Amino acid sequence: MDTPVILKTFHMGKMKEYFVMPGEELHTDLGVIKLDELGTKTFGDTISSHLGVEFIIQKPRAPDFFTHAKRSGAPMMPKDIGVIISNTGLCSTDCVLDAGTGSGILAIYLGGIAKKVVSYEIREDFLELARKNIALCGLSNIELRHGDIAQEIRKIDERFDVVTLDTGAAAQVVPFVPQVIYPDGFLAVYSPFFEHTKEIREAIEKTKYTEVRTIETIERDISFSERGTRPSTARVGHTGFITIARY
Ligand SMILES: C[S@@+](CC[C@H](N)C(=O)[O-])C[C@H]1O[C@@H](n2cnc3c(N)ncnc32)[C@H](O)[C@@H]1O
Known part of the structure; x- marks a missing residue:
């Protein structure tokens, strides 16, 4: 080993x-x-x-990398990653465009399912850390690219089945998504705040999409004890909203 x-x-x-x-x-x-x-x-x-x-x-496996891999910032939570995978129907023939790479956790989950993931990160030091995390998990279908996705998306001449955006720059990227997404493809944007979500919705409204919805997923652990079984009383924190649009 x-x-x-x-x-x-x-x-x-x-x-x-x-x-x-x-x-x-x-x-x-x-x-x-x-x-x-x-x-x-x-x-x-x-x-x-x-x-x-x-x-x-x-x-x-991917959840172990979420728990143990070195982090450059906050990785996306598995519950939110699950929402993206289930609502886009991500599968083994799909090519995914992802940004920002961050610690590479979302890219690792996506890479475990999809044919190929291309992930952009603006910070070279973050990209290096993500590169190490991805090498440790043994995936060879994730291509990391250094750059500002808001600029780079204008130059991309490939097409993708799924586009995932987890960056403050997402609203600037959305107008260019139709140029890089296959008809039928899905866009998934993660936004921590209502204000950012609204900005994303407005940007999507200006593009030629066919469906759009925004969801928040609340996850509760169930605690088992001598006294009884119930949802954990530990505080349930907010993570983010996911906006899914189909083209
Ligand atoms: C919340 S993190 C992404 C976490 C990642 N999805 C994960 O699961 O590990 C957001 C990342 O976007 C990067 N970023 C911010 N603006 C960007 C841009 N314009 N282009 C590419 N990456 C950007 C940040 O440097 C940061 O690493």
Whole structure:
């Protein structure tokens, strides 16, 4: 194994996990794990710490990259990514145009399904971090491009099935989406604020789309305890609104 792995164990009723690269030693409060032993293991095997605590070895999947990958800023939450995937019907023959790349989390989810993802990021340092995250997850169908999507979209002469925008520049990009999207294609824009969402809706209204809707998804954990089962009382925070338009 020369790719990252998840090491997971249950201790005192709680799950503990580590996202590690095969290498030297991992020091945990449950003992030291010799990571070079991962070379002889496969996913599903266990590895023990010097205190005899067993950790199951798992292959990281997209939600693990959301939890553990290095971040340049706020990545899109899996619940919002799910809304984009389900409402665009993203599939294995699709080519996606994405911006901004950020930590690359949305691109990683999209790349796990689509044929190809082209993702633009204005900041070179963010692009480098995303490049590392994407390399770790082993996807070779994500092409990262450096540039301001508001300018670059004017020069793109490819067509895409799905366009995803998670950047403050989205309203400037929307007018050019019809030039790069196949008829039937979907645009999905993530906006943290009502004001930004309104701006996006107004920009879409000026283009030749066939359908548009804006949704917010509220996710609630269900807590299980001796006293009973109910939605978690932990605060449910707002993330963003997703506007989906079809061309
Ligand atoms: C909220 S983050 C995107 C997070 C990303 N979707 C993810 O899941 O990791 C927004 C990103 O857009 C980038 N950005 C802002 N303006 C941009 C522009 N005009 N062109 C390309 N990227 C831009 C920012 O640098 C930032 O990395």
